[in-house]
Amino acid sequence: MLDVRRMQLLREVITSGSVTAAAANLGYTPSAVSQQVAVLEREAGMVLLERAGRGVRPTAAGRLLSEHAAVIGRQLAEAETALADLRAGRAGRLVIRYFATAGATLMAPALAGFRREHPDVGIDLRVTDPGDPLPEVTRGEADLAIVVAPREVSHGGVRLIHLLDDPYHAVLPRGHRLAGSRVIDLGELADEPWVGSESPGPCLDVLLAGCASAGFTPQVVVESDDYTTAQSFVAAGLGVGLIPRMGLANRHPGVVVRRVRGPEPVRTIQAAIRETSAAHLPLARLLAALQAAAA
Incomplete structure (x- = not known):
């Protein structure tokens, strides 16, 4: 196998015109340069230099390797520049x-600020509902994922950073018997028909665990994995539901929303990154922007 460093040394000899000049430019002894050229000739299986007066000139094989050495040198310089840009957060790509x-x-407010500071960093942004994006982070297929996971849960090689706690609120049709209450005991909804608002997964687990703590299992009569649609079903009088606060940004005019207690189900929103990526500057800055948005 050809040694790249010896190829670069050969190019210096050819450019300088002699072994002695190349040695002086590189800070080597002429004998050390000659030995390295001899090793490269053995690797190539061909003579690379021939005498020309007091200096040397390349053979056809020598010119070929010298030209490839120039290409490799440019590629290495480009790689070093690209790596410096990546290290400084001026380039790269984040999979989210x-x-x-x-x-x-x-995500929207965090990316708005991040884009202004890092316009050259590419963003691969994709919604994962109803799937769990955590395995993508674990496998190195995603750099960051927003997940619902308890604070105490740990995953090998993945760091979870708490962003916010998102409590579930009761969503009732206007005119419901409990609509006048400021806060509702969760158990008061035990005998009501329910509109489901969650697909199987960690969010549904939080909701069901809260109901179980209040001593009942909700009797779901209508299924919906979309919060806006679920509110429409509630407004139509088909049942009651629990929807997290973040899912109530677009509130239906036909519903009332009340806090619950005894218990109050809360889903924990966290950012998941690989431990080995924590020091990556663009990722660290995006994470800081998410924390600011959550605050």
Whole structure:
């Protein structure tokens, strides 16, 4: 296999016109340069230099390797420049995954500020509902994901950074018997028909765990995995529901929203990144922007 460093040394000899001049330019002894050229000739299986007066000139094989050495040198310089830009946060690409309700509340304002500071960093942004994006982070397919996960949960090689706690609120049709209450005990909804608003996953787990703590399992009569549609079903009088605060940005005029207690189900919103990526400057700055948006 040809050694790239020896190819660069050969190019210096050819450019300088002699082994002695090349050695002086590189800070080597002429004998050290000659030895390296001899090793490269053995690797190539061909003579690379021939004498020309007091100096040397390349053979056809020598010119070929010298030309490739020039290309490699340019590519290495470009790689060093690109790496410096990436290290300084001037370039690169971030793969981001998020769930729908985190888009308007967290992702949009965070990316707006990030774009102004890092216009040359590419963004691959994709919503993952109803799937769980955490495995993509674990496998290195995504740099950051917004997830619903308890604070105490740990994942090998993945760091979870708390962004905010998102409590569930009761959504009732106007005129409901509990619409006049400021706060509702969750158990008071035990005998009501329910409009489901969550697909199977961590959000539904939080909702069901809260109901279980209040001593009941909700009797779902209508299924919907969209918060806006779920509110429409509630407004139509088909049942009651629980929807997280982040999912109530567009409130239906036909519903009332009340806090619940005993218990208050809360989903924990976190950012997931790989431990090995924590020091990556663009990622760190995007994470800071998400934390600011959450605050």
